[in-house]
Amino acid sequence: MQIVKVGNYEVGQGHPLMLMAGPCVLEGYERSLMIGQRTKAICDKLGIPYVFKASFDKANRSSYASFRGPGIEEGLKLLAQIKKDLGVPVVTDIHEPWQAEKAAEVVDILQIPAFLCRQTDLVYAAAKTGKTVNVKKGQFLAPWDMKNVIKKVEEAGNHNIMLTERGASFGYNTLVTDMRGLAIMRELGYPVVMDATHSVQIPGGQGTSSGGQSQYVPHMARAAAAVGIDALFLEVHDNPAEALSDGPNMVKLDNLEKLLTDVLAIDKIVRG
Structure with a gap:
């Protein structure tokens, strides 16, 4: 397996489980x-390498009126300051090719939304920056289809790749x-990430916004750890009911330590 550098961390076979977490x-x-x-x-406290997201x-919002964030200029300033204050790597997603180079000046991981x-131009632009590229598997793709995405990144001369599972469309x-997907994507030669919060999302389930079943996030995270993963992705918030995006599928900060403790215990057994 290719070992991927993220800041001062290394991700992949033989390296500790990494957490990518923060507000949506x-x-x-x-x-x-x-x-x-x-x-x-x-x-x-738990000895987990942490990346702020x-x-x-x-x-990608259900409604035109939905909150989208501060935008790239102000957003990258905020991420740069948070990165400095926390002293940890940062990941953010990009949506258009022109954003890649600009975001790469600040963040350690460029994330491609599911x-x-x-989108070939977007994936290639992210890869050309040389930054680690975390690609979320589309809800419409089989896990083995991600080999074609990998080839696009490799074509740009970049081998710092991570693949993320976040669920597949199942009716409306x-x-x-499908937990087999984690093992299948891992066989493609790069670290795999489990997005346990978006996996319990109910897309468009509230009419003008997405719903979610956050009570099942721990189940998804524990199951993924049992299969074998290199990193865990979670959206977390002190009060999910007040979150400006994706509140229904977020992990409440008060519950995070217990969740991670369980995941680490399973991860230790699998790696043992």
């Missing part, structure tokens, strides 16, 4: 930093996660 979208400096600080304190823009994972407004 930047909610101002103070609150976003607080969420990062609380998450980092838990990770430091948040979006500067959520372009709906955009087949429903996702299901």
Whole structure:
């Protein structure tokens, strides 16, 4: 398996389980930093490498009126400051090719959203920056189809790739996660990530916004750890009911330590 560099961390076979976590979208400096600080304190206690995640823009919204974030200019300033204050790597998603180079000046991982994972120009632009590229598997793709996405990144001369599972479309407004997909994608030679929060999302389930079943996030995370993963992706918030995006599928910060403790115990057995 290819070992991937993320800041001072190494991700992949033989390296510790990494956590990518934070609010869905930047909610101002103070609150976003607080969420990062609380998450980092838990990770430091448990010995988990931590990457702060948040979006500067959520372009894929159910409604035109939905909150999207501060935008790329202000958002990257916030991420740069949070990265400095926390002293950890940062990941954010991009939606258009021109955003790649600009975001790469600040963040350590460029994330390709699931709906955009087949957008050749976007994937190639992210890869050309040399930054680690985390590609979320589209809800419409089989896990083995990700080999074609990998080839696009490799074509740009980049081998810092991670693949993320976040569920597959199962009828209307429903996702299901086939845990075999984690093993299949891992066989493609790169680290795999489990997005346990978006996997319990109910896309468009509230009419003008997505719903979710956050009570099942721990089940998804534990199951993924049992299969074998290299990183866990979680959207976390101090009060999900107040979150400006994806609240129904977020993990409450008060519950994060217990969830991670369980996941680490399973991860230790699998790696043992």
